[in-house]
Amino acid sequence: MKLMSFSHSGRESFGAVVDDTVVDLSEAAGVDTLAEFIAGDKYADREALVAQGTPIALGEITYLPVIPKPEKIVASVRNYMDHHQEALAAGLKRELSDFPPIFLRVWRSQTAHEAAIVRPNASETLDWEGELAVIIGRGGRDIPVDSAWEHVAGYSCYNDGSVREFQFHAKQIAAGKNFEATGGFGPWMVTADEIEPGRRLKLETRLNDEVVQSGDTGQMIFDIPQLINYASTIFTLTPGDVIITGTPSGVGFSRKPPRYMKPGDVVEVEIEAVGTLRNPIEAQK
Secondary structure, eight states: OEEEEEEETTEEEEEEEETTEEEEOHHHHTOSSHHHHHHSGGGGGHHHHHTTSEEEEGGGSEEOOSSSSOSOEEEESSOBHHHHHHHHHTTOOOOOOSSOOEEEEOGGGEEETTSOEEEOTTOSOEEOOEEEEEEESSOBSSOOGGGGGGGEEEEEEEEEOEEHHHHTTSSOGGGGGOSTTOEEEEEEEEEGGGSOTTOOOEEEEEETTEEEEEEEGGGBSSOHHHHHHHHHHHSOBOTTOEEEOOOOSOOSTTSSSOOOOOTTOEEEEEETTTEEEEEEEEEOO
């Protein structure tokens, strides 16, 4: 099942994608947000709830980030070996670590499918990073690797847009990862029962229809259970938390000359069995 957050007639809600419609599930589920739905008892009955919901044409709604206001967005750094190697070749001095390097995004840094990724006035070095997003369904602390898959609600596409100039101000890269409306997230979440745990999923990023990244999730240095285990060692994961799992090679800053997203561009992140996230690039107003 595909679940999404959306706005319609001035009201924010969530629902299930059925053909060219979204079936609003908020009334049937008795909650207002997708994160609350994932955490609640009725989530297990989601197939039956679809028959009780109200269908709305996708053309009539406005997409929201899949989880509009997650408590935590945990992001992985250089979690594909080919991306790590291209970063080194571009002059970054970074060692492979024994534990997953991570940072946190804030929810205001996100933007939805078909909404603009905004290049800030402060810099022109806005780069793309196509990534698989994992949405946590069952929370917990100190989650063992061998049971981590049980905590996954589903998967989505993410563009971990990076303002490189600010990212490289210091070794702590979060400054370049948290400009408002730079992280595309969508269009929906595909529930975990639709994708076999550990399945290698092809990932492709396109800039103005040109393929700039092509890889698959099997290339991760730290896999999804390892990321969940490590993150949950630090803090309690809660339903609706998002883990973005790293990007393959092909980012803009490592090119010669470097290449960045600019107003008027369109960037797409497509992940096998999940969908395609599309964002136009606009300048900060």
